[in-house]
Amino acid sequence: MKYLEDMLVEITVSDPWEWGTEVGVTPLSAKILRWRIGEDYRPTEILLSLLKTVMYKGVECRFFVGTPALEREHLEDIARGLAVECALTQIPEDRARSSDPFDLSWWRGGIGLTCTIRAKLV
Numbered sequence: 001m002k003y004l005e006d007m008l009v010e011i012t013v014s015d016p017w018e019w020g021t022e023v024g025v026t027p028l029s030a031k032i033l034r035w036r037i038g039e040d041y042r043p044t045e046i047l048l049s050l051l052k053t054v055m056y057k058g059v060e061c062r063f064f065v066g067t068p069a070l071e072r073e074h075l076e077d078i079a080r081g082l083a084v085e086c087a088l089t090q091i092p093e094d095r096a097r098s099s100d101p102f103d104l105s106w107w108r109g110g111i112g113l114t115c116t117i118r119a120k121l122v
Contacts, residue, residue: 007032008120009048009078011088015114023054029120030064035075036102043075045102048088048117059111063096064088065104069114083118 010027013019029051036045046066053062068075069085077084090111095101 004079005033005035007079009117010120011048011050011115011117013113013115019056019113023056028052028054032078033096034101046075046078046086047096047101049096056111059090061090061111063091063093063101064113065091065102066117078117078119081119083116086115086117088113088115 009030009032011030012027013023013025030048031051032046033049034047035043036047038044044067048064048066050062050064053060055061066075066086066088069087073084073086075084075086089104089107090113091101091104091107095103095106
């Protein structure tokens, strides 16, 4: 299966609860910039960029690394048009533009979200 970069998606955040109060509960538009493909040729992580930067807890949020939130979820289902529950980790722009934006070994806390991601119908 071909995984499209710049694929448009919608993100609906379910946790933390405060996100909806501060940012809003409507879906956010984003695009998948990169897919990390595992040894089994299935995507294990995605790099997302929100189309509009949002502020949350005083932090500009635009780039996120996403992984399946549950073992039964598979990122390739996004490319199939299905909704996927994901965990998102906010990363700064310099990390997003680095050679390995999926490396979160430096991350010691910050903005983490649980959400549903689905392909955006245009």
